[in-house]
Amino acid sequence: MTEKLYYKDPYIKTFEAAVVQRGEETDGRPYVVLDRTAFYPTGGGQPGDTGEIDDISVTGTETVAGEIRHYLERPLPEGRDRVTGRIDWERRFDHMQQHAGQHILSAAFADELGMKTVAFHLGHDDVTIDLATDALTEEDVRRAEAIANRIVYQNLPIQTKWVDGDEWTKYPLRKPPRVKENIRLVIIENYDYNACGGTHPRATAEVGPIHVLSWEKNQDGFRVHFICGIRAVRAFADKHRVIRALNRKLSSQENELPEKLDQLLERYHQLEKQCEEANDRLLSYEAKELLAQADDRGSVRLVARSFIDREVADCQKLVRLLVDADESVIVLFAIKQRGRLHVIGARGRGVDWDMRDLVRDGLALINGRGGGKPDRAQGGAETDLTAEGMLTHLKRLFEARWKETATSAR
Ligand SMILES: [Zn+2]
Numbered sequence: 001m002t003e004k005l006y007y008k009d010p011y012i013k014t015f016e017a018a019v020v021q022r023g024e025e026t027d028g029r030p031y032v033v034l035d036r037t038a039f040y041p042t043g044g045g046q047p048g049d050t051g052e053i054d055d056i057s058v059t060g061t062e063t064v065a066g067e068i069r070h071y072l073e074r075p076l077p078e079g080r081d082r083v084t085g086r087i088d089w090e091r092r093f094d095h096m097q098q099h100a101g102q103h104i105l106s107a108a109f110a111d112e113l114g115m116k117t118v119a120f121h122l123g124h125d126d127v128t129i130d131l132a133t134d135a136l137t138e139e140d141v142r143r144a145e146a147i148a149n150r151i152v153y154q155n156l157p158i159q160t161k162w163v164d165g166d167e168w169t170k171y172p173l174r175k176p177p178r179v180k181e182n183i184r185l186v187i188i189e190n191y192d193y194n195a196c197g198g199t200h201p202r203a204t205a206e207v208g209p210i211h212v213l214s215w216e217k218n219q220d221g222f223r224v225h226f227i228c229g230i231r232a233v234r235a236f237a238d239k240h241r242v243i244r245a246l247n248r249k250l251s252s253q254e255n256e257l258p259e260k261l262d263q264l265l266e267r268y269h270q271l272e273k274q275c276e277e278a279n280d281r282l283l284s285y286e287a288k289e290l291l292a293q294a295d296d297r298g299s300v301r302l303v304a305r306s307f308i309d310r311e312v313a314d315c316q317k318l319v320r321l322l323v324d325a326d327e328s329v330i331v332l333f334a335i336k337q338r339g340r341l342h343v344i345g346a347r348g349r350g351v352d353w354d355m356r357d358l359v360r361d362g363l364a365l366i367n368g369r370g371g372g373k374p375d376r377a378q379g380g381a382e383t384d385l386t387a388e389g390m391l392t393h394l395k396r397l398f399e400a401r402w403k404e405t406a407t408s409a410r
Contacts, residue, residue: 002068003036006049007160007184010096010199012038013089019081021067029059030075033067038087041068045120046099046198051087054080058087092199094230098127100158100200101148101207101228105129107192108147109224110174113140118220126213126225136222141212145226148210151191155205161185168195208232283314287321294329297402300351304332304395306387312342319346319376327351332358332398334390341366341390342380349375358401362394 002020005012017034024030032053039061042048048061057073076083099122106117106129119130163183168176177183177195186196188204201207208229215224227235243254252260294301303322307315315335322331327350335342343362345355359377363370370379 002034004068005036005038006040006199010201014038014084014086016082016084019076019083022076023069024075025071030072031069032072032076032083033069034083034085037061037068037070038085039068039070040087040092040095040199044196044198045102045122046095047122049087049092051085051089053085054083058085093201095122096199096201097207097229098122098227098231099198100204101210101226102127102129103186103188103192103194103196103200104151104204104207105144105148105210105212105224105226107174107188108144108151112144112147115140115221116174126227126231128223128225130218130221130223132221134221136215136224141215141224145210145212151188152204152207152210155203156188156191157203158200159187159189160200161187211235279314280317283318284321287318287325290318290322291326291329294326299328300402301326301329302332302398303329304391304398306334306336306391308336308387310335310337312337315342315344316378319344322346323348323375330355330398332391332394334387334394336387336390339382340380341368341383341385341387342378343368343370343390343394344376344378345394346376353401353405358394358397361397362390365390365393 005015015036015038017036019032020035021033022030023033039049039051039058040046041061041063043063049058050060051058053070053072053076056076058070059073060071062069062071070085102117102120102122106120109115109117109129109131113133115131115133115136117129118132119128121128161184163185164181168183168185171185171187171193173185173193173195175195183195184197186194186198186200206229209232210228211226211232213225213227213235215222217223243257246252246257247254250257250260250264290303290305291301294303312335315333319331319333322329323346327348329348330351330353331344331346333342333344335344343359345359345362347353347355354374356372356374356377359370359372359379363379363381366381366383366385368379368381368383370377372378
C-alpha cells in the first residue's frame with residue numbers, strides 16, 4: 001500500500017521514495033509503483049498528476065488494481081531502487097484551484113437556488129458542473145457566482161477529516177459517501193461538507209476568482225462552464241487584450257463597443273447592397289456591349305469570351321442577362337480562377353441546341369466534371385490550361401456543331 005503524501009500535505013512538490021514495483025501496461029506504457037507518493041492519481045473528476053521521477057517524465061498517474069501507477073516516458077533503469085519524485089506543481093495547483101472552486105460554486109447553487117450538482121468535469125480549458133434544474137437564468141448564475149466569490153474572499157479554512165462507519169452522519173454531507181471505511185471529508189465550516197478524495201488548497205482565498213463562462217441545457221438539466229484562480233486571471237487578461245485592440249480599431253470606449261459594432265454592421269450592409277446594385281448595372285451594360293459585338297450567324301449569335309480571376313457567380317449573372325436579352329444567343333464562357341478552369345455554355349430560347357453536349361466535350365479536355373440543363377450547362381476542374389486555351393477549344397467545338405446544323409438544314 002503506497003503512502004499517500006498528497007493527503008498528508010497537498011503542498012508537497014518533491015519527495016524521496018523507494019521503488020516497489022516496475023511494470024508495463026498491455027499497451028506498452030512502462031510504470032512504477034512507489035512506497036510513498038505525492039502524485040495524485042486520477043479520481044473524483046480530478047486528472048492525475050504529471051511531473052518527473054528522477055530524470056524521467058511522468059505522463060500520468062492512475063489507480064489500477066489498488067496500486068498507484070506512475071506512467072513513465074521510458075522505463076526506469078534496473079537497479080535504481082531509490083528515486084526522487086517531482087510533480088508538475090503549476091498544473092497540480094491549477095487542479096486544486098478548479099476542484100475547490102467547484103465545491104464552493106456547487107454549494108452556492110445548491111443552498112441559494114436548490115440546484116444540485118450531479119456531475120463534474122475538470123477539463124484542460126474549462127471546468128463544468130451539471131445542475132439538476134429545469135431552468136437557469138443569468139440572474140441565477142450571477143447570484144451563485146457572487147456568493148461563491150464571497151466565500152473566497154472570507155478566506156475560510158478548507159479542512160479534511162477521516163471518518164469510519166456511520167460517523168459521517170454527524171456532518172451535513174450533500175450526499176452519502178460511496179465507501180464505508182476511510183471516508184475523507186472535505187469541510188468548509190458552516191458552508192460545505194463533502195466526502196471527497198481530491199486535492200484542495202488550505203483556505204478558500206487560494207482558489208482565487210470564480211467566474212462562470214457560459215451555460216447550456218443538456219439532457220438532465222443545465223451544464224455550467226466556469227474557471228477559477230489563475231485560469232480566470234489569464235482569461236481576463238486575454239479578453240482585455242482583445243477588447244483594447246477592438247477599442248483602438250473602432251476608436252470607442254469599452255461600453256460603447258456593441259453600439260459601435262452595430263453601426264458599423266449596418267453601414268456595411270448598406271454598402272454591400274449599394275455595391276451589388278452598382279455591379280448589376282455594370283453587368284447589364286457589359287451584356288449589351290457583348291451582344292453588340294456578337295458573331296452574327298443569322299439564326300444564331302455567338303458570344304464567346306474568356307476571363308481571368310473573375311467571380312464565377314458574376315459570370316453566371318452575365319449569362320442570365322445575355323440569354324434573357326436575346327433569344328438567338330449562344331454564350332460560351334471560359335473562366336480561370338485560382339488554378340481552376342470553369343466552363344459555362346448557355347443559349348437563348350430560340351436556339352434548340354443541347355448545351356450539355358458542348359460543355360461535356362469541352363470539359364473532356366481537362367478531365368472536368370459538370371452538368372446542367374439543355375439551355376445552360378457548366379462545370380470545371382483544376383488545370384494548367386488557360387482560359388484562352390479552353391475558349392479556342394470551345395469555339396472549335398461550336399464550329400463543328402454549326403457546320404453539322406447547316407448541313408442538316410440543307
Ligand atoms: Zn473535492
